[in-house]
Amino acid sequence: MTHIVSLRFASITLCLMSLVSIPGMAIAQARTAVSAPATSVERPSPIAESEEARAHAWGLDATEWSRYQQVMQGPLGIYSPNLDPLTALGIDARSDAERQHYAELQVRAEAQRVQKELIYQQAYDAAWKRLYPDLTPVRSLTSPSRGASLAHTERLAVFIKDDCPPCDARVRQMQASGAPFDIYMVGSRGDDTRIRAWAQRVGIDPVKVRARTITLNHDGGRWLMLGGQGALPAVLPGMGSP
Structure with missing residues (x-):
């Protein structure tokens, strides 16, 4: 009788141990599933x-x-x-x-x-x-007027600066010739008022500016890109309208 009770007690103990171990195994499996690295999907880099x-x-x-x-x-x-x-x-x-x-x-x-x-x-x-x-229009290097060069393939570009008597004289001479040309003011710093005041002082014809026979432009660093060597004024052939 005592032997039978012992066997039953052992069986109950084993069952209880099994019930306790099942949740533990489930938790361990859950942790393993969480910790396992997810399959990564390669995506193209935004930079690429x-x-x-x-x-x-x-x-x-x-x-x-x-x-x-x-x-x-x-x-x-x-x-x-x-x-x-x-x-x-x-x-x-x-x-x-x-x-x-x-x-x-x-x-x-x-x-x-x-x-x-x-x-x-x-x-x-x-x-x-x-x-x-x-108002006389002033064109910068970013203004959409470079297309005009297709119609004037023999235009001249003259680089000038303010407070430069030789520059003033050269521009007046070119205007008197009637040839189309483009004026680039070096050091204008994008100031439209400054280049307009210069044009008025030199005597640039507003009618020719409106007709694009003469254009007024900020240099915007182009003179440096071309080498920036020599005294101004500088007249360069074949550049076309800006």
Whole structure:
């Protein structure tokens, strides 16, 4: 009898131990499931997507864009830090065929840009005449008027500065000749009032400015990009209208 009771007690104990161990196992399994690393889904890096988009905008692939970045880390990037990809790759071309390839890409890009600028220029001119009919327009390097160069391929660009008697004399002479030309004021700091006051003092004909026979422009650093050497005025042929 005592033996039978002992066996029953042992069986009950084992059952209780089993009931206690089951929740513990469930908790351990749950912890294991939580701690197990989730399967990661690779997603394209936003930076990579941005670089790819920038390359595509210039008609370049990833390899060409990478080479452009390498080129700009060298001497060319120091001399011309804001050089566009097509110009940079064309200058640093490794063969005549490569140079021709980037030249054609740039011509196509320029043609598309000029077409858009010409359309916007019409809207710009109409807005200017409507808002400021008696005010002489001044164009900066960012204004949408470079498309006018297609119609005036033999224009001259004259770089001048304020308080420069030789500059004044040269501009008056050019205006008297009747030839179309573009004036770039070096050191104007984007001040329209300053360049307008200079134009009025020198005697620039507002009618010629409105007709774009003569344009008034802020240099915006272009003189430095061209080398910035020599005294002003400086007259450069073949630049076209800005």
